[in-house]
Amino acid sequence: MGDAPDSGEDEPDAETDGGVRAYTVRLELVDEPGELLRALAPIADNGGNLLSIHHQRGNITPRGHIPVEVDLECPPDRFDDIVDALRGAGVNVIQAGEEHYGEEVSVVLVGNLVETDLSNTLSRIEDEADAVVQDLSLAAPEGTDGISSARARLAIDSGRSEEALAAIRSIGSDKELTVVEPLLGGEA
Amino acid sequence: MRLAILGAGDVGRSVADLAGEYGHEVVALADSTSAAVDPDGIPVEAALERKAGDEAIGPADPEDVLETEYDVLVEATPTTLDDAEPGFSHVRRALEADRHAVLANKGPVAERYEELRALEADSAGSIRFEATVGGAIPVLSTIEDCTPQSVTAVRGVLNGTANFILTRMAAEGLDYEHVLAEAQDLGVAEADPTFDVDGTDAALKFVILANVLADGGFSLADATVEGIQSIPGSALDLAAEDGRTIRLIGEATRDGVRVGPRLVPENGALAVTGTRNIVQIETRNAGSLHSSGRGAGGPETATAVLSDVGRLPPL
Known part of the structure; x- marks a missing residue:
């Protein structure tokens, strides 16, 4: 409280005029410590709200990676940024944008x-x-x-x-x- | 308090009958044609017996009631729509004479709320109307205790006849017409059940609730109302397959009033059975409160009237 400067709290919410939509993104992660956390950070950093994560370590893709399915919500105009950010961070995005109804x-x-x-x-x-x-x-x-x-x-x-x-x-x-x-x- | 009771239907008669138990005195009781008036208290039992025997309640004229010395007018004449007369004028005369008025009649509070509040502001008397919403269930006093500002919405079932019909249709797989006839035989539905089944009665109660939440601004014309007449048994069957049922649900918020058949979870709080009523009061700080009970009936509604009388300040 008091007169301390707001740390960005007055910035408009990520939820803009178009509202939010739900999306499912499928990723393939390398089986190394910290990989999951590294893959999720770009989502939150770009205004996405994580809804659920399906991560089965025992389930290995033919390329030896671990498939992870992430449900998230975000304003439609941010979704491409999220996918770009994931790819930019070196995360293998195998499917994105398949609509998921909430x-x-x-x-x-x-x-x-x-x-x-x-x-x-x-x-x-x-x-x-x-x-x-x-x-x-x-x-x-x-x-x-x-x-x-x-x-x-x-x-x-x-x-x-x-x-x-x-x-x-x-x-x-x-x-x-x-x-x-x-x-x-x-x-x- | 000295009570002058206008209206000698189920509610008016029960108020007269129970007033003594609550420590009040009945100085007048009138139906539309005759009245018993005595500033020292009328003999209630004898007056009720005469009414039961289809005789005149007493030798006085109903007009005399408002001329006598009383503290509280109990307005229990039948609910009328639009100008809500003669109930509205009865309450106006009481307030203009600096007396209190307690209403069981929904008309004036639903249709002319702002006018009533303006009359009250100029009077030493006040108005209360717990009996107009949910019979014996303390709905308005609960909202008053929570303060209307902190109540965001009121939802629920406030018509026992419609709820009985939907309950029986769902339980027996019968159609609307069939169950309505049964309800009329049982005395649950009136000979003319229009206002119960077309949603009007429930809508009046939710309009009153919206007026309390928003401090006025609503009348029946502002409500979106749908009845249950077009709901076939097959709709209830389909709802049941999905773990739901259909109830005539009303919703009052500061933005409006809506009454209509809605899907609710079969075992949820709002799916009360038979003639039972329920209200869900959604509050800003305390989550949802539910109150359920008998929403109609003479003695039940009379208890709401008499509780109101007990809440009035001395004149």
Whole structure:
């Protein structure tokens, strides 16, 4: 506290206008002490937030290296810097940028699902809500021309659930479908 | 305190019945057509018996109630929307006469909150309305204790009829119409259940909560409300396959009010069963608080009214 000069605390957060996205990076490390730490430093130094690290020492690649899978979050415009920094530090990056979705939510849709073209509904959800439909269950006890229900499990980038659900709501109102959303806030 | 009770439905009658137990005296009790008024205390039991026998409550006119000497007006007439009359005018007359008013009627607090607070500011009396939200559950007093500024959101189930219907649909695999008929037979749903199943009743309560959190600014027209009428049994089945269920959940924050069917974890705190209500109060410094209990019923709601009476300062 007091009048001590701020050590950069007022600098804007790495989280800029575009928000953060999740990425998976696969690295190959030489089996030497300190290699893992050396590989992770460029990520944090460039505004990445480490989510998880899969590191199996017993699993050796054909070249005799140890594969490591790192999940991280960062603003999209920083991701290339992170990969460049890793390569610059001599880390072998074998795959980068494969998108990894941070959140999973389920929604239930109710209405004339078949008549309103369920596959179009799902592709609109993927496009407009920027989600991936991982799994779908349909219940049509009245037959396909009656009221039916569908539960879709969606993968959404972390931090984007509210936006995605708003998009699904508006698709629902276009197609006169009832959208039963999950309750996101609080400890339900 | 001397209580003047307007409204002789389940809540008004129970307040009259229990007032003595809480150390208060009933000086007036009125329904829409007749009243018993006595500045020295009315014979409550006899008045309630006459009401039960479909007779006039007493020889007086309901208009006489506000003319008598009382300390607290208990406004327990049926909830009305928009101008919230005649409840609003009853409370105004009490405050203008420098008396307290305790409301069980949601209308005035949901629809005309700022006007009520302005009248209160000019009066020696004050208003309280714990009974309007969650029946017997201490919701508003909990928020008052936490201070409204430190409460960030209130969520939960505040309509027992809708919750009963969804619980039965999920448990029995029955459809909405079927369970509604059963609920009406059991007396859980009224003959006209519209306000319970279309979300209006729950929305009024969450509007009141938003008004308390934001110190006014909301009425029913500001709430986004969806009911449970379009939820088929198959939707509940699909939810259950995923370890979830559907409940009519309301949310009140300083930014708005939303009520609608939502997916919640089947064994989570908010998935109360039957007619039970629950609120989750999300606080800035103390995490989430949950209170659950009976959200309706004469004696239950009367306890909230009488607790409010006990919290009033002497006039």
